[in-house]
Amino acid sequence: MSDVFTHPWLGGLFADDEIAALWRPEAQLAAMQAFEIAWSRALGRAGLVPEAEAEQAALAIGAMHFDLDDLRRGTGQDGVVVPRLVAQMKAAAGVAKGAVHRGATSQDVIDTALALAMRDTISVLEQRVAALDVALSDLDARFGAAPLMGRTRMQAATMVTVADRVAPWRLPLADHRARLAALTPRVAKVQIGGASGDRAALGPAADRVAADVAGALGLGNPVRAWHAMRDGVAEFASVLSLISGTLGKIGQDIALMAQQGIGEISLSGGGTSSAMAHKQNPVLAELLVTLARFNAVQVSALHQAMGHEQERSGAAWALEWMVLPQMAEATGRALSAGLDLCAQITRMGEPC
Helix, strand or coil: CCCCCCCCCCHHHHCCHHHHHHHCHHHHHHHHHHHHHHHHHHHHHCCCCCHHHHHHHHHHHHCCCCCHHHHHHHHHHHCCCHHHHHHHHHHHHHHHHHHCCCCCCHHHHHHHHHHHHHHHHHHHHHHHHHHHHHHHHHHHHHHCCCEEEEEECCEEEEEEEHHHHHHHHHHHHHHHHHHHHHHHHHHCECCCCCCCCCCHHHHHHHHHHHHHHHHHHCCECCCCCCCCCCHHHHHHHHHHHHHHHHHHHHHHHHHHHCCCCCCCEEECCCECCCCCCCCCECHHHHHHHHHHHHHHHHHHHHHHCCCCCCCCCCHHHHHHHHHHHHHHHHHHHHHHHHHHHHHHEEEECCCC
């Protein structure tokens, strides 16, 4: 296992089970299944297929258990999972197979599942950013008046207080909450474009079908498919990196404050050394720095992936699949580690 988030022991440091659950194959499959159920029913309500047939297809899809080995083989052949996924759904629907996936395309299914994952991830991150704000406020209340040597360019400057050190940790959180709130409607959008992004296969019923599916899934309904407009995905990645970057600043400061000979902070529950029993390593502080650097590197890939050529890309699209889930988990883990780190702080300020 080379992925640190799922590694049998490295996962103990890096994994965030709550965020990972939103991006796991099971969640992606459930989201694609939900899209196809909503799609079949929308076709029926729009009169594009008989409504009874649409309901029969929706019920059959909802009751399915998928052949994952077949999906794996199909993805290796087709580059996307949806053709084989739809083949299994049509087989399950039987005589109602004409109400399965009609007028949709693979990218509609996969990108709508992505929108659901981004929406639900934002919700978790909003809660954790708010909790971290409370935790930092508590540190300020407990230790804020204590004196601390201010340092500029790693050199002693003038005396400040703990409150002065904590303020740059806490103040960006309000901006991150605002960014997340503004981001939600820009990424939580259904993807419906059909073969070339123009919804032509649905004819005059296109807008009705799109609105129906969006409502069923709790997503926004843009006026046009965003197949080749990936600014929302790149913005999502950028906000992830900004949040983990703020946590990295906190971790870097705490690691420096914890240095022997500096001793401006005391932590409980630090990491031990296999060779030096006297050490208590600031493991969580270091982890915050690592995760911030990881996301700072990965975010460039999502900006590269904005170049979806013409009406659809395969290469840029697949790059998103490789990078975005790990960035989401890294950000979630940074926030949970930041909260745990705040709970470990028993003293801040100049050593007595």
